[in-house]
Amino acid sequence: MLIDLTVCVGCNVCQGACKEENQLPPSEEKYLSLTAYTALSKYNDLYIRRMCQHCDVPTCVSVCPVAALSKADTGPVAYDAEKCIGCRYCLQACPYHVPKYEWSSTRPRIQKCKFCAPRLAKGLQPACAEACPTGATVFGERDELLLEAARRVSAEPTKYVPRIYGKDDVGGTSMLYLSPVPFEQLGFDARLGKIPMPMLTMSALSKVPNVLSVGGVMLGGIWWITNRRTEVAAFEASEKKGETPRPEDKP
Amino acid sequence: MKIRLLPRITRWHPIATTLILAGTLAAIARFTYGLGATTNLSDEFPWGLWIGFDFLGIGLAASGFTIVAAVHLFHAKEYEPIVRPAILTAFIGYMLVVLVLILDLGRPDHFWHPLVMWNPHSVMCEISWCLMLYTSVLSLEFAPIVLERFNILWPIKWIHAISLPLMIFGVLLSTLHQSSFGSLYLIVPNRLHALWYTPLLPVLFFISCLASGISMILLESLIFSRGGRDLLPTRLRANLAKVIAVILALYFVVRVENLLARGAWHDLTTVTYFSLAFYAEMLIGFVIPFGLLVVERVRNSRRGLYAASLLVVVGFALNRMNTAITGLENYPAQTYFPSMIEIFIMLGITALGFSAFSFVVKHLPIFEPVAVTPRVRQEAVTARPEPVFLTRHGGDLESS
Structure with missing residues (x-):
């Protein structure tokens, strides 16, 4: 989805549609919560719509020990509460602080935007994009939306900052933003960089097979050498004394 | 005895x-x-x-x-x-x-x-x-x-x-x-404070666990002894203490070198919650016990070893709690008790x-x-x- 902040008027219809689609209590909320999978926050005269970014290489999917989170080819990052063990690593790791946890439950799950996966499967748009009256949120293929965003920026270079947020931030996200002011001023984290976060842990995890194989051979070798040394020492000691070596001491 | x-x-x-x-x-x-x-x-x-x-x-x-x-x-x-x-x-x-x-x-x-x-x-x-x-x-x-x-x-x-x-x-x-x-x-490079976040975290965790593990066993061997006799003779205890000192020194060098290389040492020049937590863990867990353990008299004394190993264990605890709690209070500005x-x-x-x-x-x-x-x-x-x-x-x- 492409979200053009210059077009958004802050009507909050997107949140209403989202709540209806997901059968959530219909109150207006300013921040993401268990009952708000999308929320509008205001910076000066700009409304910024927040929701799960549905990253191309999602951090949450990579950290989940039981693969309860998964990324579909069509875009959505889906969650399976039946698998979830409640380790909360996704809450800790998500660079956008998106997943919310059912802290008050004794069988807690996480909640977040589902990218209306059931609607997408039926060939429909996400509820928020369909409801948006101004076209601030547009749904489409990511490649086409990127072209459209680039076209808008080059057509009106004074209106937009020359950046499409989400194009390659943390490896690219399904949500793309256009803004008239630098994104850092809008509460977007500017320190995230372009490398997908999962690469950070992969650099450590990829060494596991090496540690196991090289380490195993090395430790085995050290044992063999030190063991042999003890055997030889015992043998030499017994030879000096002129005794017959015990059978187990024979090298 | x-x-x-x-x-x-x-x-x-x-x-x-x-x-x-x-x-x-x-x-x-x-x-x-x-x-x-x-x-x-x-x-x-x-x-x-x-x-x-x-x-x-x-x-x-x-x-x-x-x-x-x-x-x-x-x-x-x-x-x-x-x-x-x-x-x-x-x-x-x-x-x-x-x-x-x-x-x-x-x-x-x-x-x-x-x-x-x-x-x-x-x-x-x-x-x-x-x-x-x-x-x-x-x-x-x-x-x-x-x-x-x-x-x-x-x-x-x-x-x-x-x-x-x-x-x-x-x-x-x-x-x-x-x-x-x-x-x-x-x-979580965006969340964990730069004094603790480093790509070398796994290496540092490994090195420090070696020192704390041996310190723990040294403490036990000092506390539990059978029939009033020591589990390990003084010489062997002192050898273990030497090993701990070497590991502490190695940890210190790797950690400090890494801080300098990443420029995170800037955070140490001012007195903040984070810099104080960092100084506490480094002094208690690494610098002071290292200073104690390089002295032969300390290595050969029960009390000296006891104190030094206890410091290593406490400093280790501080280090882990700082990584798991203090360092994360950095972003988003969040306190937790x-x-x-x-x-x-x-x-x-x-x-x-x-x-x-x-x-x-x-x-x-x-x-x-x-x-x-x-x-x-x-x-x-x-x-x-x-x-x-x-x-x-x-x-x-x-x-x-």
Whole structure:
């Protein structure tokens, strides 16, 4: 989805549609919560719509020990509460602080935007994009939306900052933003960089097979050498004394 | 030589019983009312005291693999008397951590899921596997001590037959998950304070666990002694102390060099909550004990060693808690202080661990000279309890 902040008027219809689609209590909320999978926050005269970014290489999917989170080819990052063990690593790791946890439950799950996966499967748009009256949120293929965003920026270079947020931030996200002011001023984290976060842990995890194989051979070798040394020492000691070596001491 | 001059905890039994009871009540509350009502955890701060405790428990249990590797793989046989205490410490440490993890998980009934639902990209998945496998290895390493107490000797032969690959596997698993606890935080460069976040986290976690594990076993060997005699002769204790000093120095150099290289040392030039926490952990856990341990007189003195090892352990605890809590209070600007229930559960589990340790020590031959084959060991166990201690020439027990 492409979200053009210059077009958004802050009507909050997107949140209403989202709540209806997901059968959530219909109150207006300013921040993401268990009952708000999308929320509008205001910076000066700009409304910024927040929701799960549905990253191309999602951090949450990579950290989940039981693969309860998964990324579909069509875009959505889906969650399976039946698998979830409640380790909360996704809450800790998500660079956008998106997943919310059912802290008050004794069988807690996480909640977040589902990218209306059931609607997408039926060939429909996400509820928020369909409801948006101004076209601030547009749904489409990511490649086409990127072209459209680039076209808008080059057509009106004074209106937009020359950046499409989400194009390659943390490896690219399904949500793309256009803004008239630098994104850092809008509460977007500017320190995230372009490398997908999962690469950070992969650099450590990829060494596991090496540690196991090289380490195993090395430790085995050290044992063999030190063991042999003890055997030889015992043998030499017994030879000096002129005794017959015990059978187990024979090298 | 009668052992004096070490502080002793009196009235341990009533204290432990109270703590365990309080912890049990707190655990019941946690399961009845859920995590939200009983902890101070939140969406902004999803991991707290318990995760810090896990790091601590696993780190202090590191002696389980270092001492086993030193004695059985590197053939430093003169340290054999501390192998059993080390294995017991590790075994109990891991059991406690498993207990805390089950309390900490949102869905404890799903705790077995990582075994069947894999995600090779997840550090947490790797840790779950390592924890499970290494706890099994520790059980096998610990089993002979229990079995021989009940005179069931046939399984010991089997365990003995696979002991070499088992020990190598155990050392490798430990290397992996001790460092992986650091890798957990590699993915939060935006959250963890620069004084703690570094790509070298796994390396630093591994190096520091070596020092804390050996310090822990040194503390035990000083506190628990049999018949007024030391478990290890002064010379060997001093050698271990030297090893700790070298590891501390290595850690210090790697950590500081890394701070300089990343430019994070700028954060140390001002007095903030974070810089003070950093100075505290580095001074208490690394600089001061290093300064103590390079002095020969300290290495040869019971009190000196006791103080230095205690500092290493405390500094290690600070380091892990800083990584798990303080460093994360950085972003988003968020403070966290554990709730009473979180604290009581942690204290209760700690008391449980100490009680389990002293119970096992009382009933099983942990602090005793060890023979190698089951047959000889059986004789050693059934014979008059006259502990044979090592000679200063380092003669090993196999030949004695």
